[in-house]
Structures are given as structure tokens and as C-alpha cells.
Amino acid sequence: MAASLFGGIGPGSQPSEGDGSDLQYMEMPKGMATSASPVLPEKENVAGLEAALAMLSALAESLGRSSPDCENAVHDVSGLDHANLALIDQALGEGEVLIICGDDLKAQESVLAGIWRVRQTGTDGRLVRDFVEVGAFPSAVLERAFAGCRNTLAAPATYPTGVFNAPPLISELNGRIPLVGPDVGPHAINLSLLPHTEEDLTFLDGLLGRGPVVVLSRGYGNCRVTTTGTRGVWWVRFFNSTDDLILNTIEVTALPGVVRAAPEDIADSRQRLLEILEVYR
Template sequence: MAIDSFGSVGPGSQPAEADGGELQYMEMPKGMITFARPILPEREDVAGLQAALAVLSAVADSLAAFSPGRPNAVHDLAGLDNANLALVDQVLGEGEVSVICGGDMQAQESVLAGVWRVRRTGPEGRLASDTIEVGAFPSAVMAQAFAGSREALAAPAVYPAGVFNAPPLIAEINEHIRRTGPGVEPHAINLSLLPHTEEDLVFLDRLLGEGSVAILSRGYGNCRVTTTATRDVWWVRFYNSTEALILNTIEVTALPQVASAAPEDIADSHGRLIEILEVYR
């Protein structure tokens, strides 16, 4: 199987199987090519949009009250009409992190770090819920991220031909899965620096399995993060401007830091939102 010099695994990197089957991978979030600051309306243009301003004021209060480990604050937008929703959309804009969770949930970080728009769809793609979450990462996504996942990797009795360095990595991954929890630093396995064969990577990819969450983060370049079907095990891949894989890692952690809003950025978001709201008071 042909894999590039960085050992990539993913769409287009593997030929079709001999039996005609193909590996299937979750589609990554799209539409995140450029960063655009929100275009805010003039003060006179928000007359009568008190419901939207009340929601945004409540979001500002949640930002002020944020602390690591505290449950996310959730603000339901179901009661807003189209005009009020449009104002919320303008103020929040689109930030650096986009998330797909399964086939029915999407989350988008706003231009205010730690403020997330979370939407669920129902039958026929109809909007089922529309909320704002304030926190390091959407709790609605985390609740599904590893639902039904296996607790550890089972090493096979016999490894496929060409697999040499995967066995010790399986033991390393299992050891750190047992240690994950609050306050535990992420454990990263840098596959770009470790010796491995093409067969090692394909074997690991299949053994870990495919999870339900795909994240695109542009805060640290173009970074794509996906869950596996193994608890607290993530693929974290960095790409350059030409879409070449430059860093390929497996992270064992509750949530990779690249996808999480930092406390200092959330504090800054509070100050920025207060400044915006002052214009309309």
C-alpha cells in the first residue's frame, strides 16, 4: 500500500482492497478556509432585538463565571425569531474550530473563544435544536465522542505480514488509556518520528477504529483531529498549505489541547463581548 513519506493514513492514501472494498473515512468539516470577523450592525439597527441582546448578555455572564472543570453553560436559541437569530449570528461569527459529530450534530466555535454554536438535526435534516455553549469545548459533543467505544486494544494472536512496530504501541496506548482523567497530561505518540512500516500504520488505523467526531482547527495551522473507536484515543494530524501531512500523532487524552479553548482566551472573550454589548446599551 502506498503511503507518503510522513506515513499518512486517510482518504486517497490507500488503494482499493483486493476484494473491491475500500476503507471509509469520516468527511472532515469544510467551509473554514478564511477567518472573517463579524460585521456588526449599527446601534439603530438593533431596535426591537432585545431578545438577542438578552441572550448575548447571558453569554457574557457565563464567560465571566467560567472556570476549568465547571460544567458548560448552555443557552437555548429556540425562542428567537429570525431577526434576533440574525443578530446573534452577526455577533458570534465563525472562529477557528469546526466540529462534526455523527450525522446529526455540528458545532462551530465563534470568533469569541469558548463560545460555541451547537446545532442538532432531526429527520430530513430539519433543525432539532440550536444552542450556545460556553466552555473549553462543547459538552454535547464530548457526551457522544466515545459512546460505545472499546476500553482497550486487543492484540491479535498473529500480526499481519509487514507489521513490526505496532505491538509495543498497542501496549503503550493501553497503559495510558488507564491513566486518562482530570489533571492528567495528554500522552502523544509522534508517528512522524517513530520508525514504522506502511503496514504498521494501516494495522493501527484499523485496530483503533473510526470514531464519531471530526474536528478542523486552524488555530495552529491546518489541524484535523478525529476520535477513534477506542476510548480517549485520537488521531491528530497537521497539514501545511499544500495539504501535505507534516505531523501525524496519536493522542491519548480526554480532549487534545489543539481543540480546546484556553482559559485566558475565554477571559479575553468576556472582555470583547462586553465591549460589543456596550455599543447597544
């Protein structure tokens, strides 16, 4: 009866547009990748692993001191034996964010936001640095994100065929790059809402250059954040569960918010880690 009074609900239930076309809606992600809570050993099975428990306690203390104004805490775990290291890895688990910096540095966020497992290898592939970093984003990665990059974009005298809307974007970017700093909010250019051609995107990609950092964040669909070869300029792309691009933005900022662990999440991580440690006391 309700359907006859108010009409149907959903696709096909409403009349088409006057020009005969139907409204097109952005497809939303259908799947969600989540990080599972770690499965921890029983208390009687951690005998002799005091070094791992001490390291986890130190991480909890670092989480308690963490703030946007303080430096990240770095905890070297390279001296731990396999059993102690395995317990730390088991307790931390693997979260939704993976960072690749060049060919030698990788950082994996744990299931506890703000705790990052960072490994650096040498040219021969051997592990040379192995540590856990506590903070909003790994400083080891951020230090290299724009090393040796350009500080401005040089607009060419003439543009390739098909490039129409890149020139004003270059002026906008050059106006924002000098303002980048820790206390300055991000400036986002939403390419998904701006008219542009494929030639515009190809030209901007080449002009901005490629940086060493790739951040892959899983959640509803995927977010891929990459540094460019221009200081403070990040390319942020969101994909749905079928890997279709649904949001394409350029951000001028010290660090995009989407890859930063929020203070409230770090506080929650400390509480969760303390609860894990309580089991072993």
C-alpha cells in the same frame, strides 16, 4: 561586502553534506486562515432586537463564570425569531474550529473563543436542537465522543505482513488508556518521529477503529483531530497549506489541548463581547 566576508544566506549558499546529500527541511505552512471580526449593525438598526442583546449579555456572564472546573453553560436559542437569531449569529461570527459529530450534530466555534454554536438535526434533516454553549469544548460533543467504544486494544496472535512497530505501540496505548481522566495530562505518541511502515499505520487505524467526532481547525495550515473507537484515544494530524502531512500523533487524553479553548482566551472573549454590547447601550 558583507556577502563576501560571511558567505551567502539561504538555500545553495552552504556546502553539501559529505555524502553528497543536501539537508532536507520540513516545509512550513505558507498560508494562514484567520477568522475576521464580525461586522455589526449600527445602534439604530437593532431596535426591537432586545432578545438578542439579552442573550449576548447572558453569554458574557457565562464567559465570566467559565472555568476548567465548572460545567459548560448552555443557552437555548431555538425560541428566537429570525431577526434576533441573525443578530446573534452576526455578533458571534464563525471562528477557526468546526466540529462534526456523527450525521446529526455540528458545532462551530465563534470568533470569540469558548463560545460554540451547536445545532442538532433529526433523521429527516430538520433542526431539533439549536443552542449556544460556553466552555472550553462543547459538552454535547464530548458526551458522545466515546459512547459505546472499546476500553482496550486486543493484540492479535499474528500480525499482517509488513507490520513491524505496531505491537509495542499497542502495549503502550493499553498502559495509558486506564489512566485517562480530567486531571491526567495527555500522553502523545509522535508517529512522525517513529519508524513505521504504511502497513503499521493501516493496522493501527483498523485496530483503534473510527469514532464519531471530527474536529477541523484552521490556522497555519490545518489540524484534523478525530476520535477513534477506543476510549480516550485521539488521532491528531497537522497539514501544511499544501495539505501535506507534517505532524502525525496519537494522543491518549480526555481532550487534546489543540481543540480546547484556553482560559485566557475565554477571558479575552468576555472582554470583547462586553465591548460589543457597550455599543448598543
